[in-house]
Amino acid sequence: MAFLWKFVFLAIFSGFNSQPLLFNCEKEPDKCESKGYFYRDNNQLKSLVRGQDEILKEMSRFGNILEEIRNRISLLERTALYKDCKELYDMGRRKSGVYSIYPLDLLHQVKSVQVYCDMDTAGGGWTVIQNRVDGKVNFSRSWQGYKVGFGDVSTSYWIGNDVIHELTKDNSSLLYVSITGKDGTTHYIQYDTFSIAGEDDDYRLYIAGNAFGTLDDRIRYRSGGDNINGMKFSTYDKDNDLSSNHCTDTMGIGGWWFNKCNDAYLNGQYPPGKWSQPWHGTFDDGSKISSTKMMIKRK
Structure with missing residues (x-):
């Protein structure tokens, strides 16, 4: 019988460098259940993590674009x-x-x-x-x-x-x-x-x-x-x-x-x-x- 871990995935976005928090719900069921988290198997979790990484990369890229726009506007105002x-x-x-x-x-x-x-x-x-x-x-x-x-x-x-x-x-x-x-x-x-x-x-x-x-x-x-x-x-x-x-x-x-x-x-x-x-x-x-x-x- 294959050994199956079940995890919960919580993504907290407080900026571009935010990291996902992973809980092992079999070892910490109280923490998971008290917060209403749902279970995912390893494949689902990896997919979610990859998805979050892509989102964070896009947000970081968008943030760089906004900063460049702000710099260009500042330059235009000065000149x-x-x-x-x-x-x-x-x-x-x-x-x-x-x-x-x-x-x-x-x-x-x-x-x-x-x-x-x-x-x-x-x-x-x-x-x-x-x-x-x-x-x-x-x-x-x-x-x-x-x-x-x-x-x-x-x-x-x-x-x-x-x-x-x-x-x-x-x-x-x-x-x-x-x-x-x-x-x-x-x-x-x-x-x-x-x-x-x-x-x-x-x-x-x-x-x-x-x-x-x-x-x-x-x-x-x-x-x-x-x-x-x-x-x-x-x-x-x-x-x-x-x-x-x-x-x-x-x-x-x-x-x-x-x-x-x-x-x-x-x-x-x-x-x-x-x-x-x-x-x-x-x-x-x-x-x-x-x-x-x-x-x-x-x-």
């Missing part, structure tokens, strides 16, 4: 060509700091632009186009300098008029201006629509819609030659203002949109240089200013 800071914000990048963006029409050149992204102010996702925290970066630059941008994105810089045009040419961007005084108080104004033309129209300024904040609207709705909305950009080597004098010389050297000349001007020289009417009514000269910032965000 994605984001158009601006809003796109970064929408993809979960919520920490303010320096990032690389790729304005849409520059994609074919695979040209990145370093910018500071403000992910905290007014809902986050702001691309900083101008930032000044002291007078160490010289804003007295040529037309070419303002065209391509200059400065250090971690402190003071101008992003470049070509980039500003690419980011705003569809007229769907907000503009946020903030000025912090020497007393530590920050004033701001937000405009509904901001854009500038391309170089073929000398980066002409366009502001539309409502404006709100603690600063008065000094870009528009001023009398005569103080309204700079619709004006072309000027630098010391390219005079596009409507004054008989060169506003870039008389108001503070740095490039800007001038009429005859301005009530708003954020690129003048820090003292002891000349900086007239940074924001008339609140800041009539640059000696009262600690820092300025201009930011844009798509609606």
